[in-house]
Amino acid sequence: MPAESLKLANGLAMDEIAVYNEPVSDPKLIACIHCDLLQRLPELAPGASARCPRCNKELWRHREDSLNRTLALTFGAALLYVIANSVPMLGLTIVGRGASTTVFGGAQHLWEDGQYFVAALVFFTAIVAPALQIGMMLAIVLAARRERPPRWVGTLMRHHPTTRIWSMIEVMMLGVLVALIKIADYATVIPGVALFVLGALIFVLAGMQASFDPREVWERIEWAEVPPSSDAEHGMIEEHGTIEDAP
Amino acid sequence: VSQDALTAMQHGLQSCETCGLLSRPARGDEDGRCPRCDKAVAFRKHQSIQHTWAYLIAAAICYIPANVLPVLTTTTATGTETDTILQGVVLLWSPKGWPLSLIVLVASIIIPSAKILALAYLLITAQRGAVENNEQRVRLYRMIEFIGRWSMVDVFVDTFTAALIQLQPLMSVEPGPGLLFFAAVVVLTMLAVESFDPRLLWDFAGGEQKASSIEVTHA
Numbered sequence: 001m002p003a004e005s006l007k008l009a010n011g012l013a014m015d016e017i018a019v020y021n022e023p024v025s026d027p028k029l030i031a032c033i034h035c036d037l038l039q040r041l042p043e044l045a046p047g048a049s050a051r052c053p054r055c056n057k058e059l060w061r062h063r064e065d066s067l068n069r070t071l072a073l074t075f076g077a078a079l080l081y082v083i084a085n086s087v088p089m090l091g092l093t094i095v096g097r098g099a100s101t102t103v104f105g106g107a108q109h110l111w112e113d114g115q116y117f118v119a120a121l122v123f124f125t126a127i128v129a130p131a132l133q134i135g136m137m138l139a140i141v142l143a144a145r146r147e148r149p150p151r152w153v154g155t156l157m158r159h160h161p162t163t164r165i166w167s168m169i170e171v172m173m174l175g176v177l178v179a180l181i182k183i184a185d186y187a188t189v190i191p192g193v194a195l196f197v198l199g200a201l202i203f204v205l206a207g208m209q210a211s212f213d214p215r216e217v218w219e220r221i222e223w224a225e226v227p228p229s230s231d232a233e234h235g236m237i238e239e240h241g242t243i244e245d246a247p
Numbered sequence: 248v249s250q251d252a253l254t255a256m257q258h259g260l261q262s263c264e265t266c267g268l269l270s271r272p273a274r275g276d277e278d279g280r281c282p283r284c285d286k287a288v289a290f291r292k293h294q295s296i297q298h299t300w301a302y303l304i305a306a307a308i309c310y311i312p313a314n315v316l317p318v319l320t321t322t323t324a325t326g327t328e329t330d331t332i333l334q335g336v337v338l339l340w341s342p343k344g345w346p347l348s349l350i351v352l353v354a355s356i357i358i359p360s361a362k363i364l365a366l367a368y369l370l371i372t373a374q375r376g377a378v379e380n381n382e383q384r385v386r387l388y389r390m391i392e393f394i395g396r397w398s399m400v401d402v403f404v405d406t407f408t409a410a411l412i413q414l415q416p417l418m419s420v421e422p423g424p425g426l427l428f429f430a431a432v433v434v435l436t437m438l439a440v441e442s443f444d445p446r447l448l449w450d451f452a453g454g455e456q457k458a459s460s461i462e463v464t465h466a
Contacts, residue, residue: 021261021270021279021288029269031255031262034385035449038255038269054253055385055449092411094418101410106403109410115422118430122406125399154284158265165437168399174354175403178347182339182404183411186418218266223283 027219032057063213071141073208077134080201085127089194090180094187102194103127103172129167130205136160137208144217151222157214164209170202254449256290263288292444296374302439303366309431310359316425318405323418331425332356332401355401355429362391362398362436369443376451388445395440398433402426 028041035055042050049061063069084103091100101109103126110119136156143153176198180189255262255269262269263281270288273279278289292298317329330338332355339348365387372384405422412420 019273019279020282021272023268023270023282024260027268030267031260031269033262033264033267034389034445035381036254036256036262036446037449038253038258038260055382057385057389090407090411094414097414097417099411099413101407106406106410109413110406110422113409113421115427118402118406118422118426121430121434122402126403151285154266158284158286161265165396165441168396171396171399172403174350174397175400176407178350178400179404179407179411181344181347182408186412215267218268218283221283 030059032059060215061213063211063216066211066213066216067141067144069211070137070208071145073204073211074134074137074141077201077204077208078138080197080204081130081134084194084197084201087194087197088192089198090176090192091190092183092187093190100190100192102192103198125166125168126172129163130169132163133160133167133205134208136163137212140217141212144220149217149221153217154221157217157221167205169198169205173198173202254446256446256450261288261290264292291446291450292442295442295444295447296370298442299366299370299439302435302442303363303370306359306432306435306439307363309428309435310363311428313359313425313428313432314356316428317423318401318425318429319408320421320423321412321418322415322421324416329423332429335401351401351404354397358394358398359432359436362395362440365391366436366439366443369448373447378451381448384448385445388440388443388448392440395433395437398436399430402430402433 026040029038030041031038032052032055034057035052037052037054039052039059041060044050044060044062046062046064050059051057052059087102088100089102091098104123107119107123107126110122113119137160140153140156140160143149176195180191183189260269260271261278263284263286265286266281266284268281268283270279270281278287280286281288314332317331318335319330321328321330332351336348336352336356339345339351341348369384369388377384405426409420409422412418
């Protein structure tokens, strides 16, 4: 795509074409995402981490054996997720009558009650986002094991943090426990298999995220073809050579 | 480059929000795309202050009906009863059940209101170009970023209570109109936190860098 769009760039639609920035030549040179302090990452032993000297944000934690461990935990999470969503989570009996619900059943009931927005939110945060979080991670880790990870891995990596923010299994678990104890006042509550599976899933998901080292994948990913730079831009690259020594 | 230039922006460099790659805009000041991950990069999030205010004001407006309107309607053989969030907390309060009551109180009342106030404080200080307490302010930002999702607890409590207690004509529970507004508050404050750019807190900080080297924690 870049080769074609460059031809166009001489023509009319200048603004619609992706213009790529020029990377700095030292990949260890970074800016803190919370305070923009320019600094160079030190070499880190596996398991070590580096923090920003100005705002204390963790810049990088070098995970040990990241890809293998993440892959194992992602497989585990996928399995638990499937079980958790196919068996009942909560049941109750009261004077001979019984009822039970799955995770999906909760969202479905809200929808039938006309609470469309809340139903969609519960469906998204408890079912869709965790599925995306696990599924995308699986694709990322499997593809990242190749010699040169393809570009679509970058697209998945870009959207993965969003699925992580909106995936709320642990929050749902707390909500279910509160509901369970609340209901226990009126009826006999039967915790379903899914409840225990979800409890395990929370820890496996946390482990999956904790063992993943995005930096390791980003460093090996295939880049966009950066358009050949003009003379003026070469001047800029020279100039930043002096900047690199500043921090 | 002057001695005071500490940040990437002061060096004319942009760091990618998603992959962290540092790059220089190819066309002077115009924003380009990250050559590694294809994401549009900028020195600071575009219109961060305006977007965050918009989400925050919308959240503050929804906060009122969320607390005034009932979130649950309980129908029993003897009649119908409605509960707002606060009534739910009071109802749960008992010698045995107070920890639960406390969880709901913290997650549904304290966290959302504290989050709205804290974000307003961060926005105002960033707009005024405050240079003090930067560390505390960025720590406050991280705290609300981390804790905000837990407000969803009440939405899940009400969802599963309503889904399970369907024992007509004995007793049935339905979600009330307040739940919609409460869910909106949670979503809007989360979007507000996402659109805020914490780097704005430091843009007027100048050269008062504390340490000269990165702290490294060994395994």
